[in-house]
Amino acid sequence: MSDLKATVCETDAGFHVQGYEKIEYDFAFVDGVFDIANPQLANCYRKWGRVLAVTDKNNTLNTSIWISKSIRLPSERSQDHRYISKHLRFDDRLRHHSKRFACAAYRRNTNFIRVPTTVIGLIDASVSIKVAVNYGRYKNRLGAYHAPLHTFLDFGFLQTLPTSQVRNSFAELIKISSCAHLEVFDLLDKFCEQLINTHFGRVEGSARDVRMAADIINREDIYEMLKLESPNLHEIGLDRVTAFSRSASSSLMTSLTHDLVTHAILGKLTIWLHNESSSSL
Incomplete structure (x- = not known):
């Protein structure tokens, strides 16, 4: 919810309004x-x-x-x-x-x-x-x-999603953790296919260690994203560490006709950035 508190006062030229919005x-x-x-x-x-x-x-x-x-x-x-x-x-x-x-x-x-x-x-x-x-x-x-x-x-x-949707979303987790959370990145690397095949430990019969790893990954990634997004809720600053895929994602997303594009876009951008950085060394 948000709550706006504002004041108005007269000035020599007219009026001045000043307000602050509380968001919670x-x-x-x-x-x-x-x-x-x-x-x-x-x-x-x-x-x-x-x-x-x-x-x-x-x-x-x-x-x-x-x-x-x-x-x-x-x-x-x-x-x-x-x-x-x-x-x-x-x-x-x-x-x-x-x-x-x-x-x-x-x-x-x-x-x-x-x-x-x-x-x-x-x-x-x-x-x-x-x-x-x-x-x-x-x-x-x-x-x-x-x-x-x-x-x-x-x-x-x-557990209700197609495995392809879980795999597609995995790229987003890799992007966030590679930018801001090494422990989560290591867990994704260690349990990669198990997390995808068990839908992050939510499918019946999933191993306990996979479920525990999934819970850590999910909670820590959300918290990390909140810490990164909260100081910039209205996107006044566009230089965000987790937004490195945005430079070309809009063009790629609108050119593709299917929904499973996140992993493809992030993969292409990562390869391109790697090649660019390697060529500049």
Whole structure:
């Protein structure tokens, strides 16, 4: 959630406005977020007695418009309308930027609860407050900065994913850890195929040491990303150590037609950077 405090005063030429926005949002690790024995999610919207749950794969402006149009509520004067539009819960499968963008745009500021369900969603996309959608041929061309009310991190969702999706997300973990966390990088190197094949220790029958390694990797990577992203929530500074793939990823992503592009892009960029650094020695 965010809270803006501002003041206004007269000046010789006119007026001066000065404001500061307080941004705060929480993360909670939970096993079985939809289990009725775990009331954390329900408690977030219990007093309103209703919630809108959205699952979607697409990351386009049309998706955000569809979400906004799909909210069938009483008139603007109704008290219930104000309450339900304050709390929407969005559950993602591959990307959730379009849903978050809809919240930022709908009534200019609609709170939402974030429940990511992929490795990238849990570890990378969940840590920032930036929201965006693709527009035409351009990636993330329309967007905003909009913090969630709460984020629930349930890694049990990983057992439901295709192995190809887990492998694709692995590149993101390598990128983060290679930049900022050697211990996690070493664990990824040691348990690489086991982590992928067991969906980070979430498949039934997974070895205990693999599950323990996965839990360390997941928690430490999220914490590291939060430490890197939090001082720069509005991306005023673009020189971020974990963003080394952004120089060409937009062009590559829009040129590829399938979803499993993260590992391919990071691989190409890493090889290119290695060759460039080697040739300059």
